[in-house]
Amino acid sequence: MEEKFDVIIVGAGAAGLTAALYAARRQLSTVVFGKDLGGQTSTTMDIENYPGIDFSTGPALMNNFADQAKKFGAQIKLVGIADIKKRGEQDFWVKAEDGSEYGAKTIILAFGKHHRALDVSGEKEFRNKGVVYCATCDAPLFSDKTVAVVGGGSAAFDAVLLLTKIAKKIYLVHRRDTFRAEEILVKRAQANDKVELVLNATVQKIIGNSFVTGLVIQTPMGEQTLNVDGVFVEIGSVVGSEFIRELVQLNAAGEIVIDHVNQTTTPGVFAAGDATTVPFKQTVISAGEGAKAALAAYNYIQGLSADTQSADQGYIK
Numbered sequence: 001m002e003e004k005f006d007v008i009i010v011g012a013g014a015a016g017l018t019a020a021l022y023a024a025r026r027q028l029s030t031v032v033f034g035k036d037l038g039g040q041t042s043t044t045m046d047i048e049n050y051p052g053i054d055f056s057t058g059p060a061l062m063n064n065f066a067d068q069a070k071k072f073g074a075q076i077k078l079v080g081i082a083d084i085k086k087r088g089e090q091d092f093w094v095k096a097e098d099g100s101e102y103g104a105k106t107i108i109l110a111f112g113k114h115h116r117a118l119d120v121s122g123e124k125e126f127r128n129k130g131v132v133y134c135a136t137c138d139a140p141l142f143s144d145k146t147v148a149v150v151g152g153g154s155a156a157f158d159a160v161l162l163l164t165k166i167a168k169k170i171y172l173v174h175r176r177d178t179f180r181a182e183e184i185l186v187k188r189a190q191a192n193d194k195v196e197l198v199l200n201a202t203v204q205k206i207i208g209n210s211f212v213t214g215l216v217i218q219t220p221m222g223e224q225t226l227n228v229d230g231v232f233v234e235i236g237s238v239v240g241s242e243f244i245r246e247l248v249q250l251n252a253a254g255e256i257v258i259d260h261v262n263q264t265t266t267p268g269v270f271a272a273g274d275a276t277t278v279p280f281k282q283t284v285i286s287a288g289e290g291a292k293a294a295l296a297a298y299n300y301i302q303g304l305s306a307d308t309q310s311a312d313q314g315y316i317k
């Protein structure tokens with residue numbers, strides 16, 4: 001039989017886990033679904049800007065978020081959500097990727113973002129065997145190696161500059177000859193002897209044996225193979241919102257359109273964090289937005305307008 005909840009939260013990152021804490025403390029039956037625990041924050045070993053915590057690794061901080069939400073009764077299920085449909089007033093049908101189905105009075109969408117893939121031959125095959133998407137997490141694995149960073153934005157240059165402290169040589173492979181990155185980052189990279197800029201180059205494929213051995217690129221001079229031990233893919237991130245395209249309004253970038261109290265265009269569906277139109281994508285901002293979304297969902301269940309102030313205090317008397 002279908003299990004029913006007051007709140008189903010899609011996404012177990014900072015936004016979803018904070019929403020779970022706030023919803024559970026309001027004594028709403030609450031479940032969080034995530035494809036992983038902690039989201040993007042869990043991919044960094046270095047969080048220095050979460051207020052009140054001088055330093056934490058991402059996984060440690062996110063484990064604390066999860067433990068705190070569970071302490072107040074929220075359930076966490078590590079499985080993705082495949083589909084959500086509205087069925088009647090105050091009722092939603094939710095289907096998980098393992099085929100299980102659930103009912104909910106409200107939905108909080110907090111499924112964040114994920115890295116854009118190159119979509120070339122060898123990328124999937126060598127994922128985590130030399131092909132990586134998080135310089136902060138994986139750069140230390142390439143000590144004294146030769147690597148390529150693909151991209152032309154600030155994230156790509158951040159990765160290059162980090163790798164100058166670790167790797168032997170770094171190719172920055174970019175499909176244009178101009179950059180979207182901050183000027184100061186470009187200048188620092190250009191001034192470093194370890195860095196070689198490979199411009200007007202498109203990636204054709206990634207090759208290797210058990211691990212990456214090369215990156216095949218197309219340049220105006222023809223096809224070339226760069227002999228590298230690792231490929232850092234830094235070409236931006238995408239919101240995986242295709243599965244809720246029919247449920248709520250999205251902007252051109254696929255972000256969920258929300259108002260000041262995290263309401264989407266569908267009554268009963270709230271959203272928070274990097275998956276939304278909220279500016280400045282940061283862990284602390286996602287956490288705050290998750291809290292707001294849960295309090296607005298609580299108001300909705302009580303039949304109050306979403307921004308009713310009495311729900312602002314997140315404690316139970």
Ligand SMILES: Cc1cc2nc3c(=O)[nH]c(=O)nc-3n(C[C@H](O)[C@H](O)[C@H](O)COP(=O)(O)OP(=O)(O)OC[C@H]3O[C@@H](n4cnc5c(N)ncnc54)[C@H](O)[C@@H]3O)c2cc1C
Binds near residue numbers: 010048113135
């Ligand atoms: C390398 C890196 C370093 C960073 N460093 C910092 C930093 O130092 N300080 C800082 O403030 N911010 C940092 N950020 C940004 C910060 O991590 C994000 O702003 C924050 O993680 C956003 O939280 P979120 O909960 O909105 O989304 P996410 O963290 O993206 O979490 C999304 C969650 O949704 C899940 N999900 C996705 N699709 C589905 C689905 N269909 N069904 C179920 N679950 C789904 C995912 O599995 C994940 O659990 C960093 C980001 C990266 C990538």
